[in-house]
Amino acid sequence: MYGVGILKGLGVTIKHFIDTYVDDIRYAGRKYMRQENFEVRQGLKAQGAFTVQYPEEKIAVPERFRFVPFLIVDDADHPERPGHDWCTSCGICAKVCPPQCIWIVRGENPQTGRPIPEPEAFFIDIDICMNCGYCSEFCPFDAIKMDHDYELASYDRTGAHIHDKQKLSKPFSYWRTIAPTTAAEEAEARGGWEHTDVIKERKKAEAAAAKAAKAAAQAEQAEAAPEAEAQSEQDAEAAKAERLRKREAALARNRARKEQENQNDE
Amino acid sequence: MADQTINSEALKTGDISAAVDYLKAQYPDAISDDTREGYNGIIIARDQLVEVARAMRDDLGFDYLSNAAAVDYLGIEDSMEMVYHAYRTSGGAALAFKAQTPRAQAEIPSLIEVWPGADFQEREAYDLHGIAFPGHPNLRRILLWDGFDGHPLRKDWQEAYYEEDHKPFESRWPKGFVRRAEELNIYGKNVKYPADLDLNSLADTSEESVYANMGLGVDVQQLDNGDELQTDKLVVNLGPHHPSTHGVFRMVVTLNGETVEKLEPVMGYLHRNHEKIGERNAWLHNMPFTDRLDYISSMSNNLGYALAVEQLLARGARYQPPTYRAEVVRVLMVELTRIVNHFWAIGFLLNDLGAFFTPALYAINERELILDFFEAVAGSRMMCNYMRFGGIYKDLPERIHAVANLVNDKMRDYDTMDYLVELINERIPRAVDQLDQYLTDSEIIRARTIGVGYLPKEMAIAYSAAGPLLRASGVSYDVRRADPYSIYPELDFDVAVRYNGDIYDRYLIRLDEMRESLRILRQLLPRLEVTHGEPIMPGGKQGPYMPRVPIGESYGHVENPKGELGYYVVSAGDAKGTQNPWRYHVRAPSFINLTALGQMCRGHKVADIVAILGSIDIVLGETDR
């Protein structure tokens, strides 16, 4: 019979229409009020249209959500290095960035001219950033992370859309609030909540302390404690110097190789 | 005679090496093996290319030309080459063959009379590589406009603001003092025109000049005194600013009265030279760019590219294939993507039929829930960037969980597996059934779609149509079965086929495919449980950020929701393996499926064009690349 198909289709439409208002009745006009209602309305039990009333309502985005990256710095109340950058300006993110929108000026020691593991400047052109997440995925120091703040529209494209270091930097505690699970996983991989360097330093200090304690214990037996302590301090100093030297050597090698490559290219 | 027929039957189903042997016996001077390191297939002397191709099609049964791509080997061999991948619609691996030409005066005979599906692909090679195809009836630029200077995919072509040959750029680190590209690329000085272009002609907006180079051969307006009725014959532009053409697609239609006589698609409005960008990029850089091809189905775009590069990587010494867990998650994502895409396609087909937005919005309801899942897993709803060489980015999270902060306050928190189970077992099937109930029997839809936009089986194959468009014409060709990849061989599903080749069947087949995808997804759920916690990358380690890829070529193709998506990649130049692809070509189903559009529209009314276009289901991000 002609028209049956259309009637059936209209039946579906009416069902959708009614479904959309079931929630209003169920929550007696408080559909938009409570968090639990929201969760139902926006989940698998949702019925009818489930439009979100943006900007009155905003869905909290899942932890892995990625938008323009930010840089992690230590919290202002960090005991050892408040406000210190986690970034060591290693340059990996700038290389792995597909549209090449990260610009990093590597820090230099003004006296020696040698590179130091801190960025002097850090820019991300957010007009070019494609929010791919590679920078945070491949940063070996967990220093750059994808943000959840997506409301970045502004009237001034030329000035406001190149984020500099100041604008990019957010405290570590912020990262822990927006992505607690991920942050915990990363901390586990690093071996602690701190930056890798801090953890290493601490471990070293602990090892040194343990060594010192052991030495002290031995020294107590031999009744020569003061000397041993001095010794362990010297050890730590020497180790630090050695590390610095090795790092410099590696950097020099890198530079040499780069130059070599450049020459080869020419 | 009898044994000869048996013999020829055997030839048509024999394996690739038998086919190659046959061709070598038939054309001993024309064919040589491709012996370059990491290459396979045969090289055919270009003067005999058409003959050999015909033998491939007629004697050997390679009736389907999937891919035709040009490569410029400047600096390596100083030649250019066309690479073709022909398949049998009955299934099996590709017969890859190549034809070479010197770079100056590059010319390769057109294969359009053997496989009409070569039409757009040859025009693309002409446009972007500057290879001429004698024998092609309509050899004009296809993606770029006529006033474009040069052929951008030639290795010696540089854009107006040229930074460096390859990423990563030196200027970003360690002395990365930021610059905006437009400071160096001044507006007004960033365009070059070819020497023979008359710039004044650009200001001429008369209709004649607009259509002059379309090769349409009609006056813009003329009277047709044919039969009883006197009708106006005129040329009409549909699009680019037409809602059903996505705002970036144009069809120049020659009408006789209300009937379509000829239709010429014009594309390229969204062209960004994806492939040139891809050849500048490092291997991994390309992954998020593939998201932007068919932006409705980024997950499966990712998979195709990952497969192509993994084939190359597999030639290296320390290669480990993806883990089982990774494969399961990959297929999960890809099949969910298929459902997303078909919901979208059906919804918007109805838009094109005039049922404005009600069906579209019903259809994308469930899509939202799938995208929520993608967002929780991959970090983005549409630009997923989820696959990596050798695996995936991250395993599924335990919970789909959000934390409220200053900007976003309403939160949600679900268990991932519960969410998936309910989605796959309840929510999506219900939605598919509802859509079925809503639309399938509707008299209006049947009247508008049955018998409209007919594409016969032979023509669908000849035009290299792919995906639902091909299968709705009665060809049961699906890459997942014909040339299987990932874990599809162990999964139980049928290739959906419909036989009438009209819009209605293209709509029905999408419903069928969604149901088949659901079947696959149900089989994946227990697999996800079993593999829970297993590594997602070989050895549980993150892949390198600048992988070096061994020399060679590879063609990775997948059954995308819109059809066969292929990536032809070449790694060349550096013996240690290169950081950047030498060639990165995308066989875009949306692009090639349009080859048959003109044929399908002929004889129908203007209003049907829009519906026929909608039934192909294109995405301009992929068409124009």
Ligand code: SF4
């Ligand atoms: S990868 Fe991490 S540590 Fe290295 S420069 Fe980038 S943000 Fe800094």
Ligand code: SF4
């Ligand atoms: S998210 Fe991607 S595009 Fe954006 S800065 Fe990071 S690597 Fe670059």
